[in-house]
Amino acid sequence: MTDSLAIALLLAGAGFFLAGTLGLLRFPDVYTRLHALTKADNLGLGLIVLGLMLRAESGAAAGKLLVIWLLVLTASAAASQLVASWARARRIRPWQG
């Protein structure tokens, strides 16, 4: 039961990574691409971390995985703000259809 739930979470996580990459390739400008990367990839990683937590050997190991996810979230939020600030400083106009 736990194993099948873990597998489902891992697959769903992989699906969101695919969506994030698809967005990176298909979205028209730097800002919209950042949307795809920050949201879809973070959710994908979250689901994968959740799936792995179900299979973790101890509570501390599960907590460590959670901390890894939070750190990646922080790093990705910082990176996306830096990229967006850089684009604004370069006066790159957002795509408007």
Next chain:
Amino acid sequence: MILQLARLLGRFAVFWGVWWLLTDGRTDGLVFGAAFAAVAAAMPLVIVEPRGTDRPLALLPTVLRGLLLLPFFLWQSLYGGIDVAARAFKPRLPLTPTLFDYRLRLPPGPAPVMLASLVSLMPGTLAIVSGARLRVHVLDAGRDYQDELELLEAQVAWIFGVALQAPRTPAPTRWVSSGPETDA
């Protein structure tokens, strides 16, 4: 003095907890970790705070309040991920992006950065801090984001234990182009 001691102990608790996690819950290294956690907790007494910080951050209460709101943020993040994934998969690429400014009521410091990070996890919004404003990029120009942003801002203020102020900048909220711009 009491407050300073409480904050010192709070930081120590957070750092020691992180140590416990990083060592996979081993008990034989806890004393060693306590020493390092104590040194790390004492650091802010020696190091000068960054400019613009009104008062030092109370780490433990901030972490605990953040954990209380974690389910809400996770839920929003799930919704945000599904929203953008659906847009990426749809053949017609349903995007009507726009930019606008949101006037911050949070005092300067770590809180606005935290708000911008959270806004970037919410469905359809991406934000950067720009002085006393939040510059928000949205995927769906037809929606109104004001209420969501205000709610989120109030939650961030609660997490950091700071009060909301009247916006420090004058009105216009819709973003206006200034100067020559290049296409992306």
